[in-house]
Amino acid sequence: MDDCIIIGGGPAGLTAAIYLARFHLRIRLFDCGSSRAALIPCTRNHAGHPDGIPGIDLLLLMRRQAERFGVVREAAAVEAIELEDGRFTVVVGGARHPARAVLLATGVVNHRPAMDPALHDRALAAGLLRYCPICDGYEVTDKRVGVIGTGDHGMREALFLRGYTRDVTLIAPDGAHGLDPACEAKLDEAGIRHVDGPCGGWAIEGERLALDTAEGRQDFDSIYPALGSHIRSELAVAAGARASDEGCLEVDDHQRTSVPGLFAAGDVVKGLDQISHAMGEAGVAATAIRNLLAEQRPLWR
Ligand SMILES: Cc1cc2nc3c(=O)[nH]c(=O)nc-3n(C[C@H](O)[C@H](O)[C@H](O)COP(=O)(O)OP(=O)(O)OC[C@H]3O[C@@H](n4cnc5c(N)ncnc54)[C@H](O)[C@@H]3O)c2cc1C
Structure with a gap:
């Protein structure tokens, strides 16, 4: 069983993957390859890149960093998140992957x-x-x-x-x-x-x-x-998570959705749709996931 399955490999999902892998947790990351960040010709407001950086280059650097800590990005679209007795099953292409926690970082799509x-x-x-x-x-x-x-x-x-x-x-x-x-x-x-x-x-x-x-x-x-967006929160909503009328997931200060063990970060959550914000929320979510798992069993080496 994985400690955490991350759904989405944009700035939020990749940041969480880096944190969780560095916490020595067993994780899996599914991504269907349609990050909004990949559409950015050159971001100039993302701190630390004084000459700006194209979105695809930023994603590449983040993926490389995650790989250094053993994260494997599996190119696939998750079809469902099922929940039974406090344990999750993530369904992908007919295969079923059990997990103790799930992080949804699926973003939005602009109309x-x-x-x-x-x-x-x-x-x-x-x-x-x-x-x-x-x-x-x-x-x-x-x-x-x-x-x-x-x-x-x-x-x-x-x-x-x-x-x-x-x-x-x-x-x-x-x-x-x-x-x-x-x-x-x-x-x-x-x-x-x-x-x-x-x-x-x-x-x-x-x-x-x-x-x-x-x-x-x-x-x-x-x-x-300015035609609005489609919020990719359906998987979490179908699993019982609360969302706004537009579909933005509601989370608390630790990025917990209303379903225990199901976390969310990035554009899919109600808030500022920015890379820095997605990364910050992912850091908070990853740490909260680590601490939740530590309550269930010792994470000592
Ligand atoms: C043209 C444009 C320019 C922008 N410029 C800037 C900028 O300069 N600065 C800035 O801070 N922000 C900018 N943004 C916003 C920024 O791109 C987003 O805030 C950021 O990408 C959000 O990250 P995220 O990880 O939440 O979502 P995303 O980057 O959208 O990643 C979501 C990931 O989830 C995956 N996914 C979705 N559903 C599934 C599923 N069922 N199974 C598996 N994977 C799934 C998708 O394939 C995708 O890779 C811009 C956006 C656009 C469109």
């Missing part, structure tokens, strides 16, 4: 605008499309910025970006029209333009990303989709 996937990836790599103003709003300082979104969520993202540039336009996605008067008033006060979609006809034109709006074709130095 994308309706555009050709190859164009999406090119625009993302070039910084024409961005998903995280906290991460890279600095890079659009004094640039021409579009936000795809509506309602409260779109308004908040546009207002946040207004802290970097005076040239912000909020564009309603296809099918969504209008904003309530309170949102409109806040946008007007901040000098943020708001227009309806359709948000089609995406193309890279020169150095900019262009699209169709109700007021004609517009182009931007960067566009931020």
Whole structure:
């Protein structure tokens, strides 16, 4: 039986793996290879990398560090977490893996605008499309910025970006029209333009990303989709863990979910979706897991 099975090999899962392996615990890590960190062309707000670092390089370094302590990343998607008499069984490809504790670090997936996937990836790599103003709003300082979104969520993202540039336009996605008067008033006060979609006809034109709006074709130095995310918490929720209406897992100060022995860290948990936060939560979770296991049997050498 493994001491702990980690589900997810992004910054949260890999940090936990490094800690748990260094606690001399018997662990297993399953990862289906779709970390949000792998989409980062170059992160410049992650401390310790003054010239920035591409997300895939950061993941590679973390994987290498984990391997040094014996962690093996098994490339597979976990299908279920079952719980019986305080013991977990993690189901992967029909195989059943028993474990004393489980850490869920499965992250989230951003909803994308309706555009050709190859164009999406090119625009993302070039910084024409961005998903995280906290991460890279600095890079659009004094640039021409579009936000795809509506309602409260779109308004908040546009207002946040207004802290970097005076040239912000909020564009309603296809099918969504209008904003309530309170949102409109806040946008007007901040000098943020708001227009309806359709948000089609995406193309890279020169150095900019262009699209169709109700007021004609517009182009931007960067566009931020603010269309929400899918929270990958289903495995934990099916095992009985409490989550918010959007699906973010609820945890206590030790990253414990409402199911004893089931822990969670990173974007899948309600909180700041950042690498530093994912790593911090993973360190807390790993230490709490170690101490829980020590209550069950001595971990002496
Ligand atoms: C374009 C972009 C730019 C960003 N820039 C920055 C930045 O500059 N700075 C910053 O701090 N943050 C940035 N972020 C946010 C950052 O990527 C996330 O906060 C971070 O990756 C969260 O780590 P995580 O381990 O919680 O989740 P993830 O990195 O998403 O990892 C989750 C892992 O779980 C795996 N998984 C999911 N379900 C299963 C399953 N059933 N079985 C097995 N494995 C599973 C996935 O394959 C994935 O590898 C950016 C995000 C994006 C999209």
